[in-house]
Amino acid sequence: MSLTVRKRVWRSVGGASVHPSIGLSRAALAVLIVGFGALALAEFTVPIEAQMIVYLVGMIALNLPHGGYEHFENLRRRRPSFRWRYVAAYVAAIAGFVGLFLLAPVVGLGLALVVAMAKGGIGGVRVLDATVGSEHLRTRPQRALAAAVRGGAVMLVPMAFHTDTFYAFSTLMVGLVDGGALGGAGGRIDAVRTAIIVGYGAALVAHIALGYVRGGGRSWLVDAAESVLLAAYFAVVPVLVAVGLYFPFWYSARQVARTATVDAEPAGDDEWDLVGGDSVSEAALRAWGLMAVGALATFVVVAALYWAFPNPFAGSGLLPGAVAFWSVSISIIALPHVVIGDLLDRDRGIWYVP
Numbered sequence: 001m002s003l004t005v006r007k008r009v010w011r012s013v014g015g016a017s018v019h020p021s022i023g024l025s026r027a028a029l030a031v032l033i034v035g036f037g038a039l040a041l042a043e044f045t046v047p048i049e050a051q052m053i054v055y056l057v058g059m060i061a062l063n064l065p066h067g068g069y070e071h072f073e074n075l076r077r078r079r080p081s082f083r084w085r086y087v088a089a090y091v092a093a094i095a096g097f098v099g100l101f102l103l104a105p106v107v108g109l110g111l112a113l114v115v116a117m118a119k120g121g122i123g124g125v126r127v128l129d130a131t132v133g134s135e136h137l138r139t140r141p142q143r144a145l146a147a148a149v150r151g152g153a154v155m156l157v158p159m160a161f162h163t164d165t166f167y168a169f170s171t172l173m174v175g176l177v178d179g180g181a182l183g184g185a186g187g188r189i190d191a192v193r194t195a196i197i198v199g200y201g202a203a204l205v206a207h208i209a210l211g212y213v214r215g216g217g218r219s220w221l222v223d224a225a226e227s228v229l230l231a232a233y234f235a236v237v238p239v240l241v242a243v244g245l246y247f248p249f250w251y252s253a254r255q256v257a258r259t260a261t262v263d264a265e266p267a268g269d270d271e272w273d274l275v276g277g278d279s280v281s282e283a284a285l286r287a288w289g290l291m292a293v294g295a296l297a298t299f300v301v302v303a304a305l306y307w308a309f310p311n312p313f314a315g316s317g318l319l320p321g322a323v324a325f326w327s328v329s330i331s332i333i334a335l336p337h338v339v340i341g342d343l344l345d346r347d348r349g350i351w352y353v354p
């Protein structure tokens with residue numbers, strides 16, 4: 001089967017446009033920056049309870065189903081033997097991360113941040129590849145820098161600009177295992193903050209300058225503008241709202257654009273198609289059945305995590321406890337998403353681009 005990228009068809013039909021979710025994701029972030037920027041200027045603080053609710057709704061109700069869809073899309077036409085190996089590796093990675101978190105919660109927290117940044121960063125560069133192109137990213141280190149800048153915006157920028165909330169929820173997250181584990185870090189906050197602002201700022205400038213020197217052009221302009229948009233978004237919007245809405249309205253929306261842009265299904269063939277059927281209704285029913293199985297499997301994993309952590313809600317109230325528990329849990333679930341779904345599955349992978 002030949003590989004084609006559907007963006008060419010869109011371009012010839014609709015000028016230089018790409019999938020509509022790309023424009024919507026940019027507009028969503030811009031509106032949130034302006035809205036929360038205005039609230040900050042008016043010295044209005046959004047109640048923390050409201051921020052936690054937005055986070056939980058965004059991360060659980062809106063973002064989680066898309067994570068499941070990415071696996072479904074990836075495994076749909078694979079051979080059964082591949083699927084079983086994939087599931088086994090997935091479970092092993094989850095078990096490894098849980099073990100790490102139980103033994104060394106601060107290191108576990110660090111890995112959780114890395115997972116969130118890797119998902120946003122690597123996934124973001126793959127969307128760029130598929131939709132607008134990435135001709136200005138010429139070498140692997142340059143691509144790594146592009147991913148680090150996009151991903152760093154998600155956690156490093158809020159760490160520097162919303163430091164108190166970030167530290168409070170980080171304390172709760174390690175508190176799933178050991179409430180005092182982050183105690184000693186309090187005195188180094190200012191130094192870490194300064195290092196992030198200087199380091200991240202330098203990386204952002206270097207990324208934009210390098211892209212210009214290596215060819216510039218439309219892909220560079222889009223990449224530079226989006227990188228600045230992301231950095232501004234995470235600097236201005238309060239961290240719980242920013243992260244909670246970034247995953248559904250930026251990450252997931254844009255992966256939808258990537259999936260829709262990539263026309264080819266090269267892995268396996270219809271013989272293995274999990275949703276193949278004699279009619280559209282049968283295919284729809286099979287897809288629904290798979291989603292139900294996926295939802296149940298996720299529930300079992302989350303229940304096991306709840307059971308595994310000594311203080312699943314960090315000894316805190318319902319909302320802050322749920323934010324901490326969910327943030328650790330989703331990072332554990334997302335580790336294999338990045339490692340097995342992308343880094344070890346280069347041929348097809350979860351962020352497939354031909």
Ligand SMILES: CC1=C(/C=C/C(C)=C/C=C/C(C)=C/C=O)C(C)(C)CCC1
Binds near residue numbers: 165330
């Ligand atoms: C540390 C920290 C946070 C961490 C969130 C994480 C680590 C989210 C991970 C999300 C993932 C992996 C999503 C995948 O789809 C919060 C709650 C924003 C609050 C501020 C402090």
